Amino acid sequence: MKLKSLLLVSGALLTGTAASAGGYQVTLAGQKNNGMGGVGVGLSLDQAAMFYNPGALAMVRERGVQVGVNATFARSAFVAEGGNTQRELRNSVVTPFNLYASFGPAEGKFRAGIAVYTPFGSTLKYADGWEGRTALTEIELQSIYVQPTISYAITDKISVGAGLTVLAYGAVNLQRDVPLPDSFGHIELDGEAERKVGFNAGIFFKPSEKFSLGLNYRSKIDAEVKDGDVTFTGIDPNSAFAARFPNTKFSATLPLIATTSLGIGIMPTEKLTIGLDVNYAEWSEYKTLEFTFADPINGSNTSVSKRNYEDALTFRLGGQYKITEGLTVRAGGAYDESPVRNGYVTPETPDANRVSGTIGASYAFGKLGVDFSTQFVSISKRSQTQSQLIANGTQDRVAGTYKTTIVIPGIGLNYSF
Template identity: 70%
Template sequence: MKLKSLLLVGGALLSGTAASAGGFQVSLAGIKNNGMGGVGTGLALDQASMFYNPGALAMVRERGVQIGANATFARQAFRAENGTEDRTLRNSVVTPFSLFAGFGPAEGKWKAGIAVYTPFGSKLQYAEGWEGRFSLTDIDLKSIFVQPTISYAITENLSVGVGVAVLAYGAVNLQRDVPTTNGQGQNGHVELDGKAENKVGFNAGIYFKPSEKLSVGVSYRSKIDATVKGGDVTFSNLPEAAKPSFQATEFDVTIPLPATASIGIGIMPTEKLTLAIDVNHVQWSKYRALNFKFNNNVGGAGITSSTSKRYYQDALTFRLGGQYALTEAFTVRAGGSYDMSPVKDGYVSPETPDANRIGGTLGVSYKAGEHFSVDVSTQFISIMKRSQTQAELQDNGTTDRVAGTYKTSIVIPGIGFNYTF
């Protein structure tokens, strides 16, 4: 058994089928923003500005607390090269959540706040006996970021802000079958389970509103290296003859969570109508390879490390959205997005079966009284069909992946509750 085949499962660290962005990035922070195609860099909608553009927080009129949650329902199909049957994933639901609390003087120049959000998370469970079971069968990923934020209005039209983005919790569980049969003709199994170390980055932005009808924002979220040290490796169902080749009990690995630069424009033709455009540039090219170290043998005597090629490329996401106040109580939203995949041809892997994706969104808010409101959003994401051949994998030296065709569609309902004061 080749070591790179064994370790492909580890490539899923902090990845999976991301809900609303390419690669393993997820952008589901604000429920209002979700209903508008994910725009937010050039707007000061509410306390979720701490995620999209900390510089806009000082321009948010009301102090408040909001909580939100989403549920991702994905349908993914895989057909092996020269195969005739589609393999679909077992049903699983992921529930990214967020909390934003903003404070400060009502008429002052500054605002401060705390943000808690889950920008990376996934759960994939492939069909029993699928062709890529020796690469991946299951992934369960969780992450929580905490971001204290401060924002200051330099003038009535210009504000800046910065947040300390802390990877407060990260956990991953990855599983695959081992192609070594026992006496009953069953395959072995390996499970990798680990927690990421706490790491610190930053999220900074500038917000400029030259008139009542126009606003512009620029933001930058820094790269963070997510590192697992001493994660557990568990082998099961191995025949006695194979056990000396699989003695590892711990693994170490580091994966870059890429930096994102964004620019956004908000246009307010009337008091009731807001339109916005965002462009995000994600620096995926920093992700060149995935390197593992083990404390003992994996796949053969003396083999305790491995490298899996990634060679991602930088990618752009284009977002468009708007909202319209029907009445004082009801506001409706709609939007769309086009997300370019960072994964090159011949590098698609089961834990990140990524391709260019098109999204459409809808949303509505209901204001129940002076201080309380409810937001609802729904996103529809279509990850375009993408194929790779065994010849491409051989040419790229990426035969630790599976030749075939992937197609994924995702529905993401969300709900949020807001209290302002």
Template identity: 70%
Template sequence: MNLKSLLLAGSTLLVSTAASAGGFQVTLAGQKNNGMGGVGVGLSLDQAAMFYNPGALAMVRERGVQVGINATMARSAFRAEYGGSQRELRNSTVTPFNLYAGLGPSEGKFRAGIAVYTPFGSKLQYADGWEGRYSLTDITLESVFVQPTVSYAITDKLSIGAGLVILAYGSVNLQRDVPVQDQQGNTGHVELDGTADHKIGYNAGIYYKPSDKLSIGASYRSQIDAHVKSSNGDVSFSNIPASLSSRFTAKHFDVTLPLPATASLGIGVTPTEKLTIGLDANYVFWSKYKSLNFTFDGPVGGATTSNSRREYKDAVTLRLGGQYQLTSGLTVRAGGSFDFSPVKDGFVTPETPDADRLGLNLGASYKFGEHFGIDISGQFINLKKRTQTQAELASNGTTDRVAGTYKTRIVIPGVGLNYTF
């Protein structure tokens, strides 16, 4: 048995394949931003600036509270290299959410706030009997990040801000089949269930508005290493024949996954009082993710360690979007993005069948009176068809994954409520 393939799915600790960014990064943090292709670094739209650029928060004139939720609905298919029927994932929906509260004196230079969001999370359930079932059958991931933030306007044109990024909660459940059968003919199965340690990083930014028609922003979100230590990571087996039980005795696992740093630049243009356009470029330092290493407290298929190569490369996402105020209460939005995948050829895994992706976005807001408003958004994401061959896997030393072709399309509706004061 190839131990590497046993826990291939572990590379998805706190990750997402059904979201709006490459690799396992997600940017569904603000409902208004979601309708504009995910732009926000060079804008000061609302309290979601805490995520996109903390430096812009001080330039948000209104204090407020907002909450939003999205539903990522992916349709993914796989066809093995040497033919056979097309395999599709069983239907699943993930619901990342966001919550922001921004406070400060109405005419002052100081703003503070708290942000709660879910930038990593996924649920994948491959079809029964699919060719990669010995690598992955099911995965469920959950995470919650909390970010207390402060921002200060040095002048009426320049502001800075920073926040602590706290991994407050993270959990993962991974399952796959084992190529053995018990006396009743049931296929062996392994399940990993773990909770990540609390970790702290930071998010900092600067925002400059030289004129009423132009704004510029830059931000940097630090890397956080998500760590499941052995006391919080459980391993369980089922349908293992008694004759092989001594090779499957592990009870716990230990693993660390880098959640990469991101540097972003953004420009905002306001040609007229009613029209706002944003352009963002995100640079993600994926190259820190070289390999995934597991340690077990007992044998898993006869071994107590596992190493699986990842060799990700740094990648860029480009975003463009805008909004137009149709009436005093109604604002409409549109945008798009192009995300270059960090996954090299021959390194695609079943839990992250990533590829270059094109996103198209629409959104709208309606304000009820002076204080209450509703934001809606919709996204369509098309991942380029991605094929890897057995020859590529053998050449790269990555035969712990599956040769074939992956294709994914994603629809993400979202809705949010906001209150300003």
């Protein structure tokens, strides 16, 4: 038996698939931005600039604190090649969140802040007895990124900023069935990632009140699990082959990829703001996924699975309009290229090109405000055949067709001082 599992050691808690970007990347980082198609690199909207472009933080007029939470509702289905039975994923609701706080002199050029967010992940629960049960039955991820940030306005038109991206906490629980001669056993992999540090840096340029430009780079972090638990159940300890499946330890590494983003802001009037972002994700770093086991499982201490991801682009467009002094409305959309090649789709990341539409609104009560957003994500139907899997050497996954749609409502509170 060759292990067919994918370990994702960091990421937001999501249902169905990564909610807002290709692969297992997630961009639910700011409630205002969520309502505008996810734009933000070329804008200085609020404290969420710490995620989208730390260079813009110094241009945010108000100091403040904000917190946001999202809920993901996914409808995902799979039909095996040559079959007509549709397998629905089991439903679950999860809530990725974000928290930002910025400080500095009211009239000064300097801002400092702290950000907490969840930029990667994928959580799925397949139907009992589905055709890919020996590849995956369930995966659940948890992570927290913490980013201390500084930003400085060199002039009244240009500012720079940077922050340390700390993988403060990451955990995974992955499960699948194990084929036996006359039944199925079960394997569970459970582990925590080591703390790792990267960086997030950007520059922001606003030559006039009607135009702004931003450039952002977030570095890769190699998330590592070095002492995870492998547990087998449902295997008769007295059977002849029980010794081939010992409870043991595992280690694995997953690249949390780097991204480069360019953003433009256009302000035709004092009430209208439009943003356009282009994101370049360096997914080609993800070539293989390898597990190393402390004790041999079915005669082997390693399990290697091909990924061969491609770099991918994301295009985002959104805007907001201030209707009254308190009420602002938003809308936007995005197109994400999938980094997953044909014949390399896994049950853990049944990814495809995706189109999303967003709406949102804010209402301010003096210094206190509330933000609402909703995203509608349609992931294109994605099929792969057994002949493709054989040609690519990727028989550790299942042939068939995946389709997913996701609705992601969110709410946030903000306080300015």
